Amino acid sequence: MTRRAPHVVVVGDVVLDRDVDGRVERLSPDAPVPVVDVSGVRESPGGAGLAALLCAAGGARVTLVAPVADDAPGERLAAHLRRAVTLVPLPHEGGTRTKTRVRSGGQSLVRVDDGGPGTPGEPSSAVGEVLADADVVLVSDYGAGVTRDPALREVLSAAARSRRLVWDPHPRGGPSVPGAALVTPNLAEARSAASGDGRTSSASAGEPVSPDAPADVVAAHLADRWSASAVCVTAGAAGAYLARAGTEAVFFPATAVEGDPCGAGDQFAASCAVALARGALVPEAVEGAVADASAWVAAGGAEGFRARESAPSGEGRAAGAATRTGRPDVGEYRPWSEDPASLDRLAARLRADGTVVATGGCFDIVHAGHVATLQAARRLGDRLVVVMNSDASVTRLKGPGRPVVPAPDRARVLAALDCVDAVVVFDEDDPRAVLGRLRPDVWAKGGDYGGTPLPEAEVVRRHGGRVVLLPYLGGRSTTSIIQRSGLARASSTRSSA
Known part of the structure; x- marks a missing residue:
């Protein structure tokens, strides 16, 4: 909604x-x-x-x-x-x-x-x-x-x-x-x-x-x-x-x-x-x-x-209102579907700078495996945009008690990484819709997805992009961190209180 x-x-x-x-x-x-x-x-x-x-x-x-x-x-x-x-x-x-x-x-x-x-x-x-x-x-x-x-x-x-x-x-x-x-x-x-x-x-x-x-x-x-x-x-x-x-x-x-x-x-x-x-x-x-x-x-x-406001095509409008100089365009971390025009402007700005790489995920409790994947993805092109599941999307995918970290904080952590140029939040169960608007040149995913069909791959290839699976730093996952720490039990207790 x-x-x-x-x-x-x-x-x-x-x-x-x-x-x-x-x-x-x-x-x-x-x-x-x-x-x-x-x-x-x-x-x-x-x-x-x-x-x-x-x-x-x-x-x-x-x-x-x-x-x-x-x-x-x-x-x-x-x-x-x-x-x-x-x-x-x-x-x-x-x-x-x-x-x-x-x-x-x-x-x-x-x-x-x-x-x-x-x-x-x-x-x-x-x-x-x-x-x-x-x-x-x-x-x-x-x-x-x-x-x-x-x-x-x-x-x-x-x-x-x-x-x-x-x-x-x-x-x-x-x-x-x-x-x-x-x-x-x-x-x-x-x-x-x-x-x-x-x-x-x-x-x-x-x-x-x-x-x-x-x-x-x-x-x-x-x-x-x-x-x-x-x-x-x-x-x-x-x-x-x-x-x-x-x-x-x-x-x-x-x-x-x-x-x-x-x-x-x-x-x-x-x-x-x-x-x-x-x-x-x-x-x-x-x-x-x-x-x-x-x-x-x-x-x-x-x-x-x-000058941007008077441009006939409207391209470049509103630069400054939701743009971070040299930092990601995280806006206020709302799902992109609430303002598709802003996503289109972001995509145009990124494409103007060269090869656009996109990667995505929940990023609930960012760990070393996430960072390694993001750094590797950034080396594949000139700009890296992270598409991140909203809180509602994470809950549907991971179950009650997730996410542990709310979307604004997850986006802020990602935005602080030098390898990340933009963060986009999506509310759907998978990133097909947002990738259809972004049209990245490269869609990169961590190697833990090897052998698993990626529903978004077809969308990326349809727009001329390619899909790359990156080596994954084993032994790290948000789910295992939560299980070892007891956060899942604590979160479930809070949810039922």
Whole structure:
């Protein structure tokens, strides 16, 4: 049975981003400035609009609550958004905020900002209804007034008491409402708030800290000051510091990458929101979001995302929302059948890197035999994807009390191995369906299957792949480990209790 996609409600300020590209071959006779011969104009949602698109790209069902002006740019912005998300517009007295970048040869020449702050109208009953249906609420503040509106803050405060709320602050915005599950300032924003400088510092009383205090100290201070369950201070290429009130901060290092960091904060907050909506713990969500933000930078940042979104074939879309830089694409360990399009995108990315090898199994209590097989399989090609039985599939195959280790933990262990490039969970009894979508060049299985018909072999060969049986490290099996340790009896006792 397929579960519904998690529902993320994004609340915040939206912007219409305009990129004007052209050639520069001469200077103006009126002033020593370049003349740009325009070759193309591209428009896309920015601000909370970008955050909403990133949540949708991550597999969530998204509703965006945002002020939308009644003007031509506002109409175009709304049309762009409605292609991917449900829009619940708030009345807006000002004009649509527009950021126009004029570029030539990949270099920005000037940015022109138009429109201005306006007063959001009273939230309608529809806003309360969508918030009540949310798995997670993401506040994406761009300093244009939404988070300073008293009526909307009251609605968000109520939501924080019954829903997990992620707050991505802005120096010109209001402070997080009390009870947020996670607040995600960058280091500059966090230091400003913690030192008593800026609007976001006024959430509650408390002694300010030094403006140059270390990130871990700032994170712990703000968790207490903002009455938030957790605060994660993002420190750019270094990584992120996660703290809860009264605790030491935990550091999550980032992968060193080169690229465009524009929009990385939006990607980080969106990844956290989607992961929490799927039931992840806050540290798990932050760990994945750090990797997603690195992948976002390496993939070209906001500009790269806009290019992928506008690609006619749709190939390459959503890179960054569920991609790990240099690490497996484990997503949130849901069965692939819940999001076949993501599996197709993964397959395309893997094939672009060369020969794709696939192997599979339950991997309940990973042991030396598993590792030897995975390492041998990886040597057969350029990329190794592991297809792994879901918990329900393992139970049907192995019986009550199995698996001992749940699917998210099994996938995380596999993902930590350097030889593994991707992990895919399947809910069926055998991997034929998932292999039919992946179409690997090589299907590798451990030698303990020798002489046993493999039902998936026909599927692999039908798509031009080959089947390879690998030497197996004898004397190791999960079943024997469980029997020797007594885990099976303990698990059965727990199941019947």
